[in-house]
Amino acid sequence: MRAHVEEKIAYRTCPICEACCGLEIRMQGDQVAGIRGHAADVFSAGYVCPKGAAVKDLHEDPDRLRTPLIKRDGKFVEASWDEAFAEIERRLLPIIAAHGRDAIGLVIGNPVVHKMGLLLYFPRLAKALGSKNFFSASTLDQMPKQLSAGLMFGHWLTIPVPDIDRSDFLLMLGANPAVSNGSLWTVPDFRGRAKAMRARGGRLIVVDPRRNETAAMADQHVAIRPGADVFFLAALVHTLFEEKLVMLGRLAPHVAGVEAVREVVAPFAPEQVAARCGIDAATIRELARSLANAERGAVYGRLGTCTQEYGTLVNWLIDVANVLAGHLDEPGGAMFPKAAAFQANTMGRPGQGRGIATGRHRSRVSNAPEVFGEFPIGCLAEEIDIAGEGQVRALITIAGNPVLSAPNGARLSAALDQLDFMLSLDIYLNETSRHADVILPGTSPLEEAHYDVAFPQLAHRNYARYSKPVVPATQPAEWEILLRLTAILAGGGAKADIGALDDEFVAEDVGRMAGPQAPAVLKAVEALRGPDRLLDLALRGGPYGDMFGMKPGGLNLAKLAATPEGIDLGALEPLIPEVLRTPSGKIELAPDMLIADMARAAADLARPVPDLVIVGRRQVRSNNSWTHNLPILAKGPYRCTVEVHPRDAARHGLKHGGRARIVNANRAIEAQVEITEAMLPGVISLPHGWGHDLPGTRLSVASKRPGANLNALFDESLRDPLSGNAVLSGVPVEISAAG
Numbered sequence: 001m002r003a004h005v006e007e008k009i010a011y012r013t014c015p016i017c018e019a020c021c022g023l024e025i026r027m028q029g030d031q032v033a034g035i036r037g038h039a040a041d042v043f044s045a046g047y048v049c050p051k052g053a054a055v056k057d058l059h060e061d062p063d064r065l066r067t068p069l070i071k072r073d074g075k076f077v078e079a080s081w082d083e084a085f086a087e088i089e090r091r092l093l094p095i096i097a098a099h100g101r102d103a104i105g106l107v108i109g110n111p112v113v114h115k116m117g118l119l120l121y122f123p124r125l126a127k128a129l130g131s132k133n134f135f136s137a138s139t140l141d142q143m144p145k146q147l148s149a150g151l152m153f154g155h156w157l158t159i160p161v162p163d164i165d166r167s168d169f170l171l172m173l174g175a176n177p178a179v180s181n182g183s184l185w186t187v188p189d190f191r192g193r194a195k196a197m198r199a200r201g202g203r204l205i206v207v208d209p210r211r212n213e214t215a216a217m218a219d220q221h222v223a224i225r226p227g228a229d230v231f232f233l234a235a236l237v238h239t240l241f242e243e244k245l246v247m248l249g250r251l252a253p254h255v256a257g258v259e260a261v262r263e264v265v266a267p268f269a270p271e272q273v274a275a276r277c278g279i280d281a282a283t284i285r286e287l288a289r290s291l292a293n294a295e296r297g298a299v300y301g302r303l304g305t306c307t308q309e310y311g312t313l314v315n316w317l318i319d320v321a322n323v324l325a326g327h328l329d330e331p332g333g334a335m336f337p338k339a340a341a342f343q344a345n346t347m348g349r350p351g352q353g354r355g356i357a358t359g360r361h362r363s364r365v366s367n368a369p370e371v372f373g374e375f376p377i378g379c380l381a382e383e384i385d386i387a388g389e390g391q392v393r394a395l396i397t398i399a400g401n402p403v404l405s406a407p408n409g410a411r412l413s414a415a416l417d418q419l420d421f422m423l424s425l426d427i428y429l430n431e432t433s434r435h436a437d438v439i440l441p442g443t444s445p446l447e448e449a450h451y452d453v454a455f456p457q458l459a460h461r462n463y464a465r466y467s468k469p470v471v472p473a474t475q476p477a478e479w480e481i482l483l484r485l486t487a488i489l490a491g492g493g494a495k496a497d498i499g500a501l502d503d504e505f506v507a508e509d510v511g512r513m514a515g516p517q518a519p520a521v522l523k524a525v526e527a528l529r530g531p532d533r534l535l536d537l538a539l540r541g542g543p544y545g546d547m548f549g550m551k552p553g554g555l556n557l558a559k560l561a562a563t564p565e566g567i568d569l570g571a572l573e574p575l576i577p578e579v580l581r582t583p584s585g586k587i588e589l590a591p592d593m594l595i596a597d598m599a600r601a602a603a604d605l606a607r608p609v610p611d612l613v614i615v616g617r618r619q620v621r622s623n624n625s626w627t628h629n630l631p632i633l634a635k636g637p638y639r640c641t642v643e644v645h646p647r648d649a650a651r652h653g654l655k656h657g658g659r660a661r662i663v664n665a666n667r668a669i670e671a672q673v674e675i676t677e678a679m680l681p682g683v684i685s686l687p688h689g690w691g692h693d694l695p696g697t698r699l700s701v702a703s704k705r706p707g708a709n710l711n712a713l714f715d716e717s718l719r720d721p722l723s724g725n726a727v728l729s730g731v732p733v734e735i736s737a738a739g
């Protein structure tokens with residue numbers, strides 16, 4: 001007779017992508033029986049994509065690490081947590097003693113942003129480490145947007161997002177939200193919202209070299225040559241000036257630099273850029289007029305705009321167009337969210353701040369400027385494999401797989417083997433963590449509480465939502481792991497009392513923020529520990545908070561935890577000038593750095609268009625490279641295909657379903673060919689994050705269909721010089737049929 005297993009329903013924010021859908025998880029004991037969208041969720045209203053159900057596979061994946069591993073004689077052996085931390089202390093500290101703190105590099109991967117404990121506690125570790133050699137996935141896909149927003153609005157995360165539910169005109173570049181549900185724009189069920197916009201007479205236009213899934217549902221697809229977005233947008237802004245379409249409206253007293261922008265885009269008439277963009281001048285002019293004449297509209301750009309050589313200029317011009325067309329900070333336009341917690345531009349003096357700076361220090365080998373405290377991840381290999389004073393000799397990676405996600409993983413892979421010591425905190429033994437000497441397993445997302453620390457700062461609507469742990473913890477929480485590493489790096493030892501250390505950090509933070517009120521504030525949160533305590537502090541002191549009892553009815557963690565469907569905080573509202581943190585207290589429309597960089601673009605306008613270039617693409621059933629190990633996502637048609645236009649296929653002798661060899665300089669990969677009219681002739685596309693055929697990993701599902709690593713083709717030194725972002729789009733390649 002089968003024992004009765006109690007069934008219960010749990011709610012959890014999906015940890016896989018930026019859309020942050022609310023999941024309803026049916027549990028039988030500690031087993032996940034099923035996952036679907038949480039219909040009552042105030043933010044996602046039951047929407048999920050196929051990846052949501054894959055959280056079950058992630059939780060149950062036998063490949064997911066559950067025990068620390070230590071490499072002994074070239075082989076990983078299981079170890080206790082105490083042994084692992086002792087080994088880290090034994091190996092890491094002598095390197096710091098002998099070579100200094102910059103000898104330890106730190107790499108943060110994208111999944112960190114989906115884990116509350118990791119996101120709130122890695123800064124403590126980074127501070128204790130004190131190394132300038134800090135790298136993250138941000139220089140692979142988003143630093144240009146952060147830099148341009150920081151220069152214009154005063155903070156790296158003051159990023160405007162389309163207010164889609166009230167918009168009637170959306171112009172998108174290098175984005176595919178029909179697949180991604182937004183990126184640097186949290187917008188679950190983009191398709192439903194876009195359909196609703198079109199049903200009320202709105203217009204969706206997609207500018208992209210590939211007729212992607214968003215373009216396929218749009219009113220208009222404008223096929224652009226990869227890398228030409230800077231010219232297209234400069235011409236669009238030029239047209240706004242030339243045709244007297246500039247309407248600053250309410251923002252006029254808050255904008256500086258309009259004339260400097262007018263001057264710098266003067267050489268970029270649509271007729272001048274048409275050939276380079278592959279878009280006729282009349283189309284560019286019509287789009288500028290439509291944008292200006294739209295009652296409620298916005299321009300939005302995403303990953304494809306960041307992975308090109310003028311990434312920062314492109315992302316700046318997107319918001320310049322929004323400002324000049326009168327759509328910034330207007331309902332239905334590009335607006336700023338106001339998150340309930342952790343948002344820097346809701347703290348301090350409203351309307352003015354210190355702004356941002358770059359280049360406070362430079363990388364040792366390439367002299368690349370620091371941006372947002374980090375160096376380009378393309379510099380990581382050279383910092384390890386080129387000897388000299390300040391060389392990186394040990395590395396800590398947290399939830400990152402740069403061997404696949406960064407350009408020229410082959411060089412990085414070889415460099416990692418030269419390290420004196422490497423530590424990875426990861427859920428998998430993957431292409432990067434296989435190089436580690438110690439791997440500490442991360443937790444299943446179902447084992448830890450969660451709050452979306454970052455994404456309400458980018459959401460199309462204000463909301464707050466907290467998820468309790470779904471299953472009991474089977475190992476130390478990730479914040480505890482980071483605190484123990486922090487203790488080791490700070491000299492407190494592997495056996496330090498991390499509870500006391502946490503108290504010490506919190507007391508310091510609260511003392512700084514609350515001054516004489518600090519004892520009362522600390523008392524108010526004394527029952528909490530770890531990320532929950534930090535969250536309660538942030539919520540209660542935040543823009544909707546209860547101010548530690550002074551505003552009864554305001555938000556706090558207890559109230560949020562009692563509402564698993566989340567709390568709707570309303571539509572986005574105009575926030576200028578209060579959201580600004582520039583020293584001038586204005587929107588800086590013409591930052592010196594960007595105006596100067598336009599000369600680089602102008603000099604490049606006449607560059608001949610390469611015969612064939614490659615771009616990446618986003619896929620519904622893929623996100624981070626580890627999603628390829630989840631059976632529910634891995635099944636179905638083979639997806640790591642190179643998409644080729646029929647004309648290119650014919651001239652290069654390629655057959656649908658056949659193999660192609662793709663070459664860039666001395667780097668080559670092979671991929672399966674998919675012939676499709678979706679591609680612009682002269683452009684091919686391969687998804688990224690594949691290439692699971694490297695030895696020494698434990699990814700049994702992914703390795704069965706490894707795919708080809710797009711990033712292996714790219715030169716790690718090719719980047720946007722302002723933001724340090726890698727150039728991963730529009731790179732010239734050759735293609736031929738493979739044997």
Ligand code: SF4
Nearest residue numbers: 014017020021049052
């Ligand atoms: S869209 Fe993103 S957040 Fe929503 S279910 Fe899919 S992976 Fe999860």
